[in-house]
């Protein structure tokens with residue numbers, strides 16, 4: 001594990017337990033990213049009007065094979081927020097219709113839905129998933145209580161941000177499919193973290209970040225759009241589309257791929273990210289999960305608060321745990337300023353949580369540093 005840390009650009013003097021926020025890019029992947037940037041700058045016109053399109057297609061092919069869908073169903077975006085914005089703003093729902101989500105969704109996404117819902121008279125419902133969570137049945141029952149005859153769309157995280165839980169969403173999607181409810185999966189934390197097979201999941205839309213657990217350069221994410229929706233999903237930003245240089249093949253792709261001049265190098269690096277992941281990260285994920293479980297039990301004994309799940313299949317390489325009421329309000333600053341530990345503290349439903357991430361560059365020493373710091377602070 002230790003040797004892999006040298007493959008990352010992270011400052012060796014800090015304890016980095018926050019891969020979940022923005023990921024971290026390994027040196028060979030970062031070099032490939034810069035290689036594309038240099039190719040672009042050598043002859044920008046030639047590259048953008050000609051060479052880039054095949055390279056983008058190769059990226060789509062590599063990613064579609066990795067996530068289990070067709071190449072023509074993949075659109076690249078800089079981040080999940082912009083990917084989902086294009087779905088939200090294409091939806092044509094009626095006044096009084098409902099979009100159902102859990103109360104564990106990512107704050108910026110909730111905000112985006114709420115602003116759009118208010119403007120369009122659509123109710124955005126956040127269904128409470130009570131904690132601690134124990135069984136898949138409890139989860140399904142709690143969520144499904146929010147479904148009414150007005151529910152037209154379900155928006156759900158497969159791995160949640162504030163609570164770092166892996167939600168068993170397949171049964172929700174199956175049930176939604178039988179009732180004609182559209183499903184949009186927020187899989188920002190999924191690629192490179194847990195198994196992914198979008199066609200098997202049978203959702204309508206899926207967004208994932210490449211720069212988080214697949215360790216791509218910042219600004220690489222994607223949106224899967226099931227083929228039946230290609231005729232009505234339209235870009236928020238219109239550019240040349242079919243009148244431009246993009247050979248397509250579909251108008252759907254042409255509409256989305258060129259959104260004005262931008263640096264596509266992060267998209268072109270996706271194949272390299274996947275290869276790095278398969279060679280170096282995937283073989284060590286069991287070890288990472290094991291370390292994460294150590295944090296899971298360490299938090300319980302050091303913080304003295306109850307875990308929010310039974311562990312097991314609910315957690316992957318992240319764990320979120322409630323802070324005790326006596327924790328200093330500036331604990332994040334103390335951890336960073338005094339111990340050089342980067343770890344997020346998130347406020348969720350009126351309580352503060354500490355959320356750790358384990359990636360292949362972490363080791364047992366990082367956990368000890370964190371736990372010792374918490375013992376001293378508390």
Ligand SMILES: Cc1ncc(COP(=O)(O)O)c(C=O)c1O
Nearest residue numbers: 079080081106157160161186188
């Ligand atoms: C669950 C979830 N969804 C969406 C996002 C949005 O990511 P971005 O701000 O990069 O668009 C995040 C970011 O961490 C996330 O954790």
